[in-house]
Amino acid sequence: MAGQTPWQTTGPFLHFALPWKGAADLVGDSDLGARPDLIAPGHDYGVAHRFANRESTVGERIELAGRVWDNTGAPVLDYLLEIWQANAAGRYAHPDDTRGDVPIDPAFIGYGRCAGDKDGAFRFRTIRPGRVPGPGNTLQAPHIALGIIGPGFLKRLATRIYFSDAPENADDPILALVPEERRSTLIAVKEPGASNLYRFDIRLGGTGETAFFDI
């Protein structure tokens, strides 16, 4: 057995290297996700690394937006979020997902990144994922895996985003492992009046501390 390589923080200078233009737009061609304003002139190598056809992704378009607060309630500005999700049919484009009867969507990878903007806000454009199998013969509610890295984070913080308008949440096997009074911290709330915007705030401590997962 070889010993695990230890984690270390990304440091505060991640913006010139990790988030590319469009990293937070999984279904379109916007520049969402990057912070070119933080890169010294002449070093913005970040061409928009878009591939064709993303607009043809199957599924209901959604936006996820929110902010991050530290454990004293102060806004965190310099984080990087990463998301990973199934496609609209509930299929992951990965060899571990062997279900031949659930289609892969060639236009959709399911991975995105978003750096906090100058006010500490993030926004992803993606699709609502389908349901995927859980432990045993269970089925999970629609959800998106979320990681937070950045300066001050010695390791990634991992959690999940569920949806406020999903009745399947009641039977989700992973949500069931979260103390009931903390489950609401994992639910993105559909914005009243907006058709497809879900708000998801992340609190690193204090009242309403987000439930994080040891995965």
Add this chain to the structure above:
Amino acid sequence: MADPVPYARDDERAQPPLKFAPFKASIVRAPGHKPIRVPHTLTETTGPSGVDVWEKLMGPAITDLTRQHGGEPLGERIVVSGRVLDENERPVANTMIEILQANAAGRYVHEYDQHDAPRDPNFTGAGRVVTDAEGNYRFITVKPGAYPWYNGHNAWRPAHIHFALMGSAFANRLVTQMYFPGDPLFPLDAIANAVPESARQRLVARFDLETTAPFWALSYRFDFVLRGRNATPMEH
């Protein structure tokens, strides 16, 4: 379908805690509750994967950081190479490794970096490469400089290169830093010291005369070990 084979968990003898008081920035960013242990489902055992996925996501590989601009950067040219393995010593093939670093003077191309050291118009310090079938990777870059930081009186970061590895699944992502052998700043560094002492030397590269390019560049070897898969299926 059958439950996926889970990955091994963080080894507490190797991994830093979320809060390490000497690293001041960690104090306000560590959650109050211990993260909740959950079983690995398909969500955790999958991640971006496939021969063309990395280029689709991020664009083409950048393996020579000394050739991103019109001229060559100043500094000591080095080759950094190694393998990505899992704990079972199996190669992790076709996984993305991203690299970011300061230039030879210890300055980043970032507006937050106000250190009084020159930027180099010929050096950005960002790269990415996908491992081959045996888990090998290789970058050409310059040795980064040390620099001061705000973590108490007269604190300096040892020379280091940041690496971010996507791994084979969402579960076994790794973000880390590689240090250089013999650096007098390493034992003083609050970020390196967050790692349990028994595993701390795993963060230090090995100078390797064997792979040094004669009359051209010195060489450092650095292997990554990601969390591996358990031998037996998960129990419920």
